[in-house]
Amino acid sequence: MKRTTGTDRSITRTWRPATQAVRAGTWRSEQGETSEAIFMTSGYAYDDAETAAARFRGEDPGMTYSRLQNPTVAMLEERIALMDGAEACRVQSSGMAAMTAALLCQLSQGDHVVAAKAAFGSCRWLVDQLFPRFGIEGTTIDAWDNAQWEAAIRPNTKVFFFETPANPTMDIVDMKFVCDLARRHGIVTVVDNAFATPALQRPIEWGADVVAYSATKLMDGQGRVLAGAVSGSAEFINDKLLPFQRNTGPNLSPFNAWVVLKGLETLGLRVKRQSENSLLVGKFLDGRVPRINHPGLASHPQHNLAVQQMDACGSIFSFEVEDRAQAFALLNALSLIDISNNIGDSRSLMCHNASTTHYSVSAEAREEMGVREGMLRLNVGLEDPRDLIEDLDQALKAAGL
Numbered sequence: 564m565k566r567t568t569g570t571d572r573s574i575t576r577t578w579r580p581a582t583q584a585v586r587a588g589t590w591r592s593e594q595g596e597t598s599e600a601i602f603m604t605s606g607y608a609y610d611d612a613e614t615a616a617a618r619f620r621g622e623d624p625g626m627t628y629s630r631l632q633n634p635t636v637a638m639l640e641e642r643i644a645l646m647d648g649a650e651a652c653r654v655q656s657s658g659m660a661a662m663t664a665a666l667l668c669q670l671s672q673g674d675h676v677v678a679a680k681a682a683f684g685s686c687r688w689l690v691d692q693l694f695p696r697f698g699i700e701g702t703t704i705d706a707w708d709n710a711q712w713e714a715a716i717r718p719n720t721k722v723f724f725f726e727t728p729a730n731p732t733m734d735i736v737d738m739k740f741v742c743d744l745a746r747r748h749g750i751v752t753v754v755d756n757a758f759a760t761p762a763l764q765r766p767i768e769w770g771a772d773v774v775a776y777s778a779t780k781l782m783d784g785q786g787r788v789l790a791g792a793v794s795g796s797a798e799f800i801n802d803k804l805l806p807f808q809r810n811t812g813p814n815l816s817p818f819n820a821w822v823v824l825k826g827l828e829t830l831g832l833r834v835k836r837q838s839e840n841s842l843l844v845g846k847f848l849d850g851r852v853p854r855i856n857h858p859g860l861a862s863h864p865q866h867n868l869a870v871q872q873m874d875a876c877g878s879i880f881s882f883e884v885e886d887r888a889q890a891f892a893l894l895n896a897l898s899l900i901d902i903s904n905n906i907g908d909s910r911s912l913m914c915h916n917a918s919t920t921h922y923s924v925s926a927e928a929r930e931e932m933g934v935r936e937g938m939l940r941l942n943v944g945l946e947d948p949r950d951l952i953e954d955l956d957q958a959l960k961a962a963g964l
């Protein structure tokens with residue numbers, strides 16, 4: 564393996580984001596391949612026993628076992644770290660593996676977590692169901708309300724955990740306020756940046772300590788693989804996350820890492836176009852449906868904050884019709900947009916969250932996080948927005964809207 568300019572931080576750090584997304588982290592084998600090689604190997608052979616021993620002592624830089632290191636995976640990690648403006652990154656087998664590792668690697672019995680009420684269903688499950696079994700207490704709050712963060716702090720509060728924008732209510736969290744508050748109290752902030760990606764929002768620039776991703780969504784961007792990532796300081800990644808990850812094994816396959824590497828090359832283009840399409844579709848729906856939660860529209864309560872924190876509004880938003888029956892009628896009348904709970908895809912996809920992504924969350928928790936019975940979430944893809952609007956128009960009419 565040869566270092567290329569893609570692995571020299573003194574050079575890659577000065578590259579602009581579009582260049583980093585295409586080239587950062589690239590290593591080349593002796594073949595000089597232009598597209599990154601996929602190293603589908605679980606182990607590595609050593610020239611002699613002394614080299615093996617030196618590698619395990621950490622004195623020889625080579626790799627030992629793919630749960631610990633893999634060249635294709637390392638390329639992806641280097642690229643995401645640079646795109647995030649972070650010192651280091653590690654990738655995992657899914658977004659939930661990333662969230663679980665980012666939180667559990669630093670939490671112990673007796674610790675307290677403050678988390679956003681509005682969150683991906685499984686992120687709520689971690690805080691509400693898993694952590695209490697291990698003596699980790701959680702408080703969930705309305706994360707858009709700065710005062711609630713302050714009021715929830717206890718002497719044993721260790722972590723703040725939130726998404727912005729949040730899935731699927733599209734709440735926006737004031738990252739500068741919340742991260743500053745956390746820092747003053749010695750609390751670590753973990754931001755789930757799946758909806759924005761580093762192409763639209765870099766939480767570390769707003770003071771976040773740890774950024775976690777479902778790379779399944781916009782980073783892959785074409786609905787092919789599950790993947791996750793966690794970025795942060797070298798100290799956090801090496802001292803907290805790595806021991807947890809290497810010994811519990813939520814590793815990303817080299818093939819899936821390669822797919823995400825290819826996805827990142829077009830991330831900036833896709834999210835820019837998908838954000839434009841999403842805004843056009845959102846404007847069409849604004850006024851036509853009883854309620855719309857779209858950070859790109861002036862009707863969103865935190866529209867100004869969204870504009871400050873994000874370079875564009877992203878591909879995803881939610882809206883509300885009267886009730887579940889009307890939501891189902893609308894979904895069933897779609898002819899182009901698919902009924903699917905995935906997001907971030909280049910295809911437009913719509914789902915009814917209360918009966919799918921948030922089905923496993925209790926009815927009371929759904930109510931308090933604002934996932935109402937008439938809510939639908941739409942991921943706007945790369946299709947021509949006029950075709951999407953025509954499809955929505957006929958489906959709305961069919962549903963009586």
Ligand SMILES: *Cc1c(COP(=O)(O)O)cnc(C)c1O
Nearest residue numbers: 657658659683730757777779790
């Ligand atoms: C999808 C999603 C996750 C979980 O990611 P997976 O890759 O499905 O495990 C976590 N957080 C948010 C905000 C998501 O949208």
